[in-house]
Amino acid sequence: MQPLMIRDTTIFDGVIFKRLLRTLYAIWFRLAGWKTINVAPQSAGITIAAPHTSNWDIIYALGAALLSDVKIYFSIKESWCRAPIVGRMMLWLGAIPIDRSRPNGQVELIRLFIEKHKDKCVYFLFTPEGTRGKVDRWKTGFYHVAEATGLPIFLSEVDYLTKTAGVFHSFKLTGEKDADISAIQESYKSIRGRYPELQYPPYSGPLRQISQLELQAMKAIYALKGLRTLAEITARAKLNDITTETLGFLLSKGLIEREGTVESGFRYRLTLAGNGYLLHLTPTLG
Numbered sequence: 001m002q003p004l005m006i007r008d009t010t011i012f013d014g015v016i017f018k019r020l021l022r023t024l025y026a027i028w029f030r031l032a033g034w035k036t037i038n039v040a041p042q043s044a045g046i047t048i049a050a051p052h053t054s055n056w057d058i059i060y061a062l063g064a065a066l067l068s069d070v071k072i073y074f075s076i077k078e079s080w081c082r083a084p085i086v087g088r089m090m091l092w093l094g095a096i097p098i099d100r101s102r103p104n105g106q107v108e109l110i111r112l113f114i115e116k117h118k119d120k121c122v123y124f125l126f127t128p129e130g131t132r133g134k135v136d137r138w139k140t141g142f143y144h145v146a147e148a149t150g151l152p153i154f155l156s157e158v159d160y161l162t163k164t165a166g167v168f169h170s171f172k173l174t175g176e177k178d179a180d181i182s183a184i185q186e187s188y189k190s191i192r193g194r195y196p197e198l199q200y201p202p203y204s205g206p207l208r209q210i211s212q213l214e215l216q217a218m219k220a221i222y223a224l225k226g227l228r229t230l231a232e233i234t235a236r237a238k239l240n241d242i243t244t245e246t247l248g249f250l251l252s253k254g255l256i257e258r259e260g261t262v263e264s265g266f267r268y269r270l271t272l273a274g275n276g277y278l279l280h281l282t283p284t285l286g
Helices: 015-032 057-068 078-082 086-093 105-116 141-149 177-188 212-224 232-235 244-252 272-282
Strands: 045-049 071-077 097-098 122-126 153-159 164-171 256-261 263-269
Touching: 015 057, 045 057, 045 141, 057 071, 057 153, 057 164, 071 078, 078 097, 086 097, 086 122, 086 232, 097 105, 105 122, 105 141, 122 141, 122 153, 141 153, 153 177, 164 177, 164 256, 164 272, 177 272, 212 232, 212 244, 212 263, 212 272, 232 244, 244 263, 256 272, 263 272
Parallel strands: 045 122, 045 153, 071 097, 071 122
Antiparallel strands: 153 164, 256 263
């Protein structure tokens, strides 16, 4: 039996139906107070859809994709896609037919599709929890697929507190899987799912408020890597306004940590929470 391929044209390619759906979603989002994040990368990427606690998540994600004019695909068992009527509908909606008996089958399907559509803006959705129910860990297949295909990981959200949906960061893999996943997970702690008691990692509340100066200091610390002095941070940020008081505020919020003494001098670095904070507030980090 020949394996099924990813369909080239889906619901996101039809002119009339797509325009109708976009109009309906625009009206619905406006009336319900929802908004999209206007930093959607115009390229292909492996996209995390989290936290996933309700079937409503995909409905809002679909709306964000249509309103941002990006195309999404999602994984589903191949058996569903072979059903006479349901299967055709699933493929038309953007299903990636997965045959569990074929090792790396998903990677090959995505790789072949990307080679065929090099300049397309396509998001391949993965729900790392793997279920709407409560879990205590993520499935990390999305990371393996990103490594194997060379695609970035797009971090997307459906936040029921702020009523925002869309991609907030394009993450470049560092090769250190555990550190990368920990930083990514940290960025999701401030996103409130429809049922926050079910989400993983646990919801910790909305983002802490910081000033633009403090954000610049954090970006400089991130770029420098490791422990750095105030002078090095100031030079990197090219801002003389960064002071020990600025760093002290970030320290009190748990976004950075320091080592050293008054006599020997302090050096600073981001905490895991600080890394996650930056991912959530910056479209990319170099």
